[in-house]
Amino acid sequence: MTDLITIIAAMSVPDSIVFATGNPHKLDEVSAxxxxxxxxxxxxxxxxxxxxxxxxxxxxxxANAILKARYxxxxxxxxxxxxxxxxxxxxxxxEPGVISARYAGxxxxxxxxxxxxxxxxxxxxxxxxxxxxxxxARFVCTMALCAPGxxxxxxxxxxxxxxxIVDPPRGSNGFGYDPHFELPHRGVTTAELPPAEKNAISHxxxxxxxxxxxxxxx
Numbered sequence: 001m002t003d004l005i006t007i008i009a010a011m012s013v014p015d016s017i018v019f020a021t022g023n024p025h026k027l028d029e030v031s032a033x034x035x036x037x038x039x040x041x042x043x044x045x046x047x048x049x050x051x052x053x054x055x056x057x058x059x060x061x062x063a064n065a066i067l068k069a070r071y072x073x074x075x076x077x078x079x080x081x082x083x084x085x086x087x088x089x090x091x092x093x094x095e096p097g098v099i100s101a102r103y104a105g106x107x108x109x110x111x112x113x114x115x116x117x118x119x120x121x122x123x124x125x126x127x128x129x130x131x132x133x134x135x136x137a138r139f140v141c142t143m144a145l146c147a148p149g150x151x152x153x154x155x156x157x158x159x160x161x162x163x164x165i166v167d168p169p170r171g172s173n174g175f176g177y178d179p180h181f182e183l184p185h186r187g188v189t190t191a192e193l194p195p196a197e198k199n200a201i202s203h204x205x206x207x208x209x210x211x212x213x214x215x216x217x218x
Contacts, residue, residue, distance in 0.1 A: 074148050
């Protein structure tokens with residue numbers, strides 16, 4: 001069991017937190033929200049250390065977020081925030097879920113992987129004959145905050161946004177499945193929203209704002 005003194009010491013959150021992501025879009029979104037309470041978010045690539053990526057083999061978003069945050073906290077000796085997020089489509093039993101980023105089963109830059117993931121998703125829905133009105137889905141994001149030497153996460157939050165999958169894709173903002181994810185009450189995809197507006201309603205934005213409240217308590 002982790003020593004109680006270690007836990008208490010770790011509860012003092014520093015002015016800067018490492019965000020365990022190589023995705024600049026995620027870093028910008030989270031940085032903008034945490035900046036509101038004076039917390040600076042820095043990316044892994046600014047630390048000057050070469051840390052291999054962990055194997056994300058958790059079967060839930062929560063498990064993977066905790067795994068990443070704990071791994072990088074121990075590797076860097078810093079307080080680390082990590083997220084695991086993805087898309088859940090109701091008509092295909094919640095796929096792609098925790099494998100959203102690697103749904104198509106290929107490696108490479110986002111410019112290659114994102115279109116492949118989207119093509120697989122749309123192809124599967126079309127092959128199954130899922131009607132447009134039945135393509136309900138949600139973006140889910142879980143965030144974990146961990147400190148080195150502490151077994152349990154200091155904070156864990158979750159956010160989501162409901163929508164539906166549309167085709168053809170629309171919009172040039174965002175990334176991943178954004179061009180195919182429509183907000184029914186708005187009639188636009190998340191890729192058609194300006195960044196600030198997307199942050200205000202996104203699953204990651206919701207999880208980050210919940211993390212802000214957790215940080216205030218810490």
